[in-house]
Amino acid sequence: MIEKLSPLDIRTLQERVYQQLRDALYQGRFAAGETVTIRNIAAALGTSAMPVREALQRLVAEKALVQLPSRSVTVAPFALEAFTELTRIRMSIEGMATDRAAKYGPASLADTLDAINAEMQMAIASGFTEDVLEANKRFHFAIYEAADMPQLLEIISNLWLRTGPYLGMAYRKGSSVPFSMGITIHSRIIAAIRMRDGRKASQGLALDIWAMARWFKNHHLANGASDPQPAVLSSLE
Amino acid sequence: MIEKLSPLDIRTLQERVYQQLRDALYQGRFAAGETVTIRNIAAALGTSAMPVREALQRLVAEKALVQLPSRSVTVAPFALEAFTELTRIRMSIEGMATDRAAKYGPASLADTLDAINAEMQMAIASGFTEDVLEANKRFHFAIYEAADMPQLLEIISNLWLRTGPYLGMAYRKGSSVPFSMGITIHSRIIAAIRMRDGRKASQGLALDIWAMARWFKNHHLANGASDPQPAVLSSLE
DNA sequence: ATCGTTGATGTGTGATCACAGATAACTCTG
DNA sequence: CAGAGTTATCTGTGATCACACATCAACGAT
Structure with a gap:
């Protein structure tokens, strides 16, 4: 039936x-x-x-x-201060989720992430940016789901909804997103998770978010004619 | 005119x-x-x-x-796991706001907080619990506003909206909220802010949230007949 | 006695309408 | 040729209605 x-x-x-x-x-x-x-x-x-x-x-x-x-x-127009603040918030909140995922997540998490990261690398090689973005999202949310905090997951989803459009916008304008660096950072995060080192994993993730934000700012502001950001993490800390 | x-x-x-x-x-x-x-x-x-x-x-x-x-x-019925998760999220997010307030907030912040804390102590002495709750809220939000992160402030407001009802409910049932301990913790937070020690301030604030949550759980679960929580911070970490 | 049916009641959902505020082009006046 | 006033048009807001679904109690068949 x-x-x-x-x-x-x-x-x-x-x-x-x-x-x-x-x-x-x-x-x-x-x-x-x-x-x-x-x-x-x-x-x-x-x-x-x-x-x-x-x-x-x-x-x-x-x-x-x-x-x-x-x-x-x-649709909210782009505002640098708002974007910077959102990035800071994301580094903290998503860092927290990563810390918990590393400490208390399932043992299989690292392998899952390795698989996703491999798919992402393939997508980069084949040049389908849409697929790269999608794989990147899957990578991040695999971690956040492993933290097993449903309410935190919703907050993070909302933050992505607010930041997401900018990245999509940027790559739609035909820019090559520097995802190859992302692969390296992802590997470091996976290694930290495998060792259940919450602190290192969380720092790695924050770096991932920060690097992407910095690239976006430089790229975006290049079109808007403003100062590029210095390559120092402390500017966001 | x-x-x-x-x-x-x-x-x-x-x-x-x-x-x-x-x-x-x-x-x-x-x-x-x-x-x-x-x-x-x-x-x-x-x-x-x-x-x-x-x-x-x-x-x-x-x-x-x-x-x-x-x-x-x-109205969402009380659920222990959800409450515990919310508490954890609050400790992290409000801790972050406190860290920034301590590091970059106005120099006058500590004095403002001292004044509010004094008012709170007076309210405790006079027994108007409603006033105590109100002063406590003012204390916290004076810090969060000093962090100068408007989007973070909204997220925190939302978290309070979700947690707030439980505290109000509990004291409405005629329980004496252990705010006197709160006064002491608040003083420690103020001292840390005065020294611009973001880490200490943030830890103090997390402790404040945690202590309140622990009291609530013990009080609430006493009526619901369940195990009281151990007095160890690590249970929430 | 148990289960399914039936009805009454209360609920959210979605369509439609009247209306006031906003906006911008236009007109008239000085 | 400004600048105030006018008008046309588009927008969100709030009221009202018809309808389908949920709930529950009374009832009936098995």
Whole structure:
């Protein structure tokens, strides 16, 4: 009986609108600063305004979108200070998750990460940046899930939703993301996890986040004509 | 001209509903597990269902309320594991904020904190627990604001919204919260901040959070008949 | 006695509408 | 030719309604 039928999508319309918008945002498919209107999206999705407006409000509540004083909703324009602060927060919070994953995670974690890192290296070699980004995300979240702290995981997901668009945006403009350095750092993290050295793993992860942020800043500000960042970790500490 | 008129409240209805619910939740005025319906609240507030349902969805998005599979919204019932995890997260995140406040905050911070701590001691002496809780909150947030990280501040506010109800609930049941110990810990934090010792300040703050959580667990579980927690910090580390 | 059915009631969801605020182009006045 | 006022248009907000789903109690069949 069961195998003759396929499960249905019982999510509410609002939920589906939300997830579609969330994905689009995460992949940077909306331009920063772009304003997003209820009726436009409703028309694009073929729904009424109702589910769209609730999805938008939810995204605003999660800080994935911002609401102007005029009450219209826009994609947050890039702001250096906000980005720097987010990076600092991520280094701390994701570092904490990594510490716990290293100390108390399953013994199989290091092997899982090795496999993902190998896939990432292959993706780099073949040049599919989209796949590289995806593998990088999988690498990080494999660690965070191993920390076995569901609420922390959600906080981290939210932070990625806020930072993600910038990276996607940057590589969409055709820049070669320096992921090869990432591979090396990842290996160091794996080694630390294998030795259950939470401190080293956490520091490695923070370095990974920091290096990516520094690259992004230099790349982004090059187009915006501003000072490149010094290659010293302390500037973010 | 200007001084003849007083400014109006231009917030949307939804916003006002949201803030009223948020306050009520934070003060523990809703029982854990209680289900909250749109029409009831709308009737109580004298509005239509529309702004209420949007406020509720916002609170769900912020994890201040939970949505059951039946799609009705309830106040999250107390769950020990969730509380323990939240405490751990708070120790880390609020510790980070404290570290920065100590290192880079204004020189006046220590004096401000001393004043608040004195007020708190007075409130303890006079027995107004509500005032004690309020002073305690002011103490903590004076530190977090000094860290000058607006996004981090919002994350912390959200964490307090999730943890706050339990403390309010407990003291509402007539328990004497052991705040006198808090005063001592606070003094240690102030001393560390005065010396710009971020590490010590952050450890002191984590201890403050941890001690409060431990008291709550013992108190709460005493009613629920379970094992009291050992008085060792490592159990949470 | 147990399980399934039926109904009543209460609930969230989504569509639709009326309306006020915002914005920008335009017009009129000085 | 400014600058204040006007207008047209687009936007979010809030009210209201129809509907489907959830829940639970009373009832009936087995």
